[in-house]
Amino acid sequence: MDIEDMVQAALDLIRHGRYVVALTGAGVSTRSGIPDFRSPTSGLWERANPAEVASLYGFRHHPERFYDWIRPLAHLIFDAQPNPAHLALAQMETLGHLSSIITQNIDMLHSRAGSHIVYEVHGHLREVTCIQCFSTYPAEPLIQEFFRTNTLPRCPKCGNVLKPNVILFGEQLPAVPLMAARREAHRCDVMLVAGSSLEVYPAADLPLIARQSGASLILVNLAETPLDSLAQVVIHADVVDVLPRLAAALESD
Ligand code: ZN
Numbered sequence: 001m002d003i004e005d006m007v008q009a010a011l012d013l014i015r016h017g018r019y020v021v022a023l024t025g026a027g028v029s030t031r032s033g034i035p036d037f038r039s040p041t042s043g044l045w046e047r048a049n050p051a052e053v054a055s056l057y058g059f060r061h062h063p064e065r066f067y068d069w070i071r072p073l074a075h076l077i078f079d080a081q082p083n084p085a086h087l088a089l090a091q092m093e094t095l096g097h098l099s100s101i102i103t104q105n106i107d108m109l110h111s112r113a114g115s116h117i118v119y120e121v122h123g124h125l126r127e128v129t130c131i132q133c134f135s136t137y138p139a140e141p142l143i144q145e146f147f148r149t150n151t152l153p154r155c156p157k158c159g160n161v162l163k164p165n166v167i168l169f170g171e172q173l174p175a176v177p178l179m180a181a182r183r184e185a186h187r188c189d190v191m192l193v194a195g196s197s198l199e200v201y202p203a204a205d206l207p208l209i210a211r212q213s214g215a216s217l218i219l220v221n222l223a224e225t226p227l228d229s230l231a232q233v234v235i236h237a238d239v240v241d242v243l244p245r246l247a248a249a250l251e252s253d
Contacts (some may be wrong), residue, residue, distance in 0.1 A: 007234045007242065010053075010218045011193070011249050013232060014097055017190035022089055023206055024103045024110070027195025027221060031083040031240045034076050034107050055169040060131065063152055063161045070164070074143050077106070077125050082113035085194065088243035090114035097250050099188070102181040104203050106166045106195060110182075119177040119184065123167040123200055128153060132160035139164055178202060185209035192218045195239045198225040 001009070014020055026036030037050060053069045082090075090113040092098035100117040101110050106125050110118045113226050130140045135157050142153040142162060153162040181202065185191065196203050198219075207217050207227050210249040217231035220242045230236045235242055239247055 003237055005243075006233055007245055007249075009233045010220075011234065011246060013190050013216050013218060014092075014192070014246065014250065015253070017097070017188075019099050019188045020092075020097055020099045020190040020192060021099055021184045021210075022092075022192045022194060023196060023203060024089070024101060024105060024194045025196025025198075025200075025203055026105060027197075028085045028103075028239050029080070029083070029095060029105050029107050029109055030053060030195070031085065031108070031238075032080040032109055034080055034105075034109075035073070037073055051169045056171045059163055059168055063163075067146060067152055070166075074125060074164075075147070077108070078140055078144070080107060082109045083240055084111055085239040085243045086113035086115070089194075089245035091247040092250060093117070095247075095250050098192075100184050102177075102184060104200065119180045121167075121173055121177050121181050123165045123174060125164055125166060127165045128162035129165055130155035130158060130160050131163050133158045136165070137162065141236060160164035173202065175241050181206060182206070182209060185215075186213045188213075188215050190216050190218065192220070193227075193231075194220045194227075194243060196221060196225070197223060 001140055048069050053065045059066045084107045089101060093115050100121045101115050103110055104122050107123055108126055110126050125139050128142055129134045130135045135155055146153050155162055185206040186209060188210055191207055193207055198204050211217060218233040219225060219231045220235045220239050
């Protein structure tokens with residue numbers, strides 16, 4: 001089958017789906033200029049090892065190293081715009097063809113594109129939390145202040161360092177979105193996986209849960225994934241080309 005046949009097969013599943021859930025990974029944000037910081041080819045591993053500086057242990061002992069490391073990524077994220085893949089998923093939600101999005105991305109671009117139900121299983125850069133008193137604050141003004149002054153963001157209440165609500169290496173995933181993601185995987189009858197290599201937990205697990213619960217799988221990713229053989233539809237193409245085609249076809253139904 002060529003890509004057009006695959007797109008039609010995906011549309012058939014989505015049109016007949018009662019509860020369609022999307023699972024998105026770094027590939028969805030590539031065209032917005034955001035590298036996959038978990039990938040050694042992202043450029044973010046050259047000056048420091050994220051598994052050390054971006055671990056909870058590393059943060060507690062050397063928050064300044066963590067902030068040095070995340071500085072270029074945070075710049076990219078605050079400057080990034082949603083791309084046609086994010087916008088297509090938001091459009092599918094508006095059309096009633098997408099119930100929720102589970103994302104591994106921390107860049108908040110799904111919500112900025114207009115999607116309302118988004119479970120961010122690796123956290124996000126929307127807020128920072130005090131590592132001592134657990135007060136939370138909007139992240140962007142405090143991190144922009146750090147860009148200007150090079151002074152670490154500190155809690156106005158107790159003076160301790162503030163940590164972005166991004167899940168660090170070795171840190172437990174946030175319970176609430178993770179439980180919601182598992183529930184969505186059980187509940188859906190179609191899971192649309194976009195831009196994820198399905199190698200990092202929990203993304204590797206959720207399509208399996210969906211399959212075991214009887215859902216159909218649609219995979220859209222440039223490269224092969226370990227779950228290709230389980231999927232009903234596999235499209236090896238760029239999500240920014242494929243997702244807008246799906247949304248446009250659904251719009252014209
Ligand atoms: Zn505090």
